[in-house]
Amino acid sequence: NAGVTQTPKFQVLKxxxxxxLQCAQDMNHNSMYWxxxxxxxxxxxxxxxxSEGTTDKGEVPNGYNVSRLNKREFSLRLESAAPSQTSVYFxxxxxxxxxxxxxxxxxxLTVV
Amino acid sequence: xxxxxxMEGPVTLSEEAFLTINCTYTATGxxxxxxxxxxxxEGLQLLLKATKADDKGSNKGFEATYRKETxxxxxxxxxxxxxxxxxxxxxxxxxxxxxxxIFGAGTRLAVHP
Numbered sequence: 001n002a003g004v005t006q007t008p009k010f011q012v013l014k015x016x017x018x019x020x021l022q023c024a025q026d027m028n029h030n031s032m033y034w035x036x037x038x039x040x041x042x043x044x045x046x047x048x049x050x051s052e053g054t055t056d057k058g059e060v061p062n063g064y065n066v067s068r069l070n071k072r073e074f075s076l077r078l079e080s081a082a083p084s085q086t087s088v089y090f091x092x093x094x095x096x097x098x099x100x101x102x103x104x105x106x107x108x109l110t111v112v
Numbered sequence: 113x114x115x116x117x118x119m120e121g122p123v124t125l126s127e128e129a130f131l132t133i134n135c136t137y138t139a140t141g142x143x144x145x146x147x148x149x150x151x152x153x154e155g156l157q158l159l160l161k162a163t164k165a166d167d168k169g170s171n172k173g174f175e176a177t178y179r180k181e182t183x184x185x186x187x188x189x190x191x192x193x194x195x196x197x198x199x200x201x202x203x204x205x206x207x208x209x210x211x212x213x214i215f216g217a218g219t220r221l222a223v224h225p
Contacts, residue, residue: 042217
């Protein structure tokens with residue numbers, strides 16, 4: 001099915017461990033985004049990529065890095081996980097006109 | 113900067129009651145406005161959208177009108193069902209910022225039989 005695929009769905013890390021969250025879309029969208037969702041705070045933008053080969057910081061980029069590997073894939077890396085990064089992470093993509101967004105099903109990350 | 117403010121929840125209603133969830137925004141330019149819904153344990157689904165002033169978005173009995181004069185996009189439904197219980201997010205698309213979505217904090221709706 002067309003859409004945005006995120007892996008893994010769940011992950012538990014120890015403080016200081018690293019991991020990469022994967023995201024892929026098959027809709028030929030140029031723009032891709034990573035958000036985190038915390039209770040009472042809605043979704044906040046971590047990083048985005050307006051097109052292949054470009055990435056920019058969003059509202060809460062500290063502690064994260066991203067890679068836009070190709071047009072389909074946009075990964076999010078935690079180099080040294082901290083308990084404050086416990087959250088649900090969503091990847092999204094949209095069309096050039098920015099009016100049709102598609103979200104992945106999310107990754108629930110717990111850092112202990 | 114751009115921002116979205118929506119009413120705090122939780123909102124608790126009886127089945128068939130009328131629903132309003134308020135949403136106001138601050139933005140430069142002419143953003144598109146969205147309502148997303150998140151059912152328990154799931155991701156976000158687009159509920160409705162409006163792309164210019166005075167547009168009305170509607171879906172599944174929900175509707176919202178893009179009011180530029182009051183910078184509002186309130187969500188309404190005439191008769192809620194138990195199955196509408198979810199978290200609702202108002203959002204705007206920043207047209208000058210690569211169409212990044214800016215979300216409100218979310219409003220939890222609980223509908224009881």
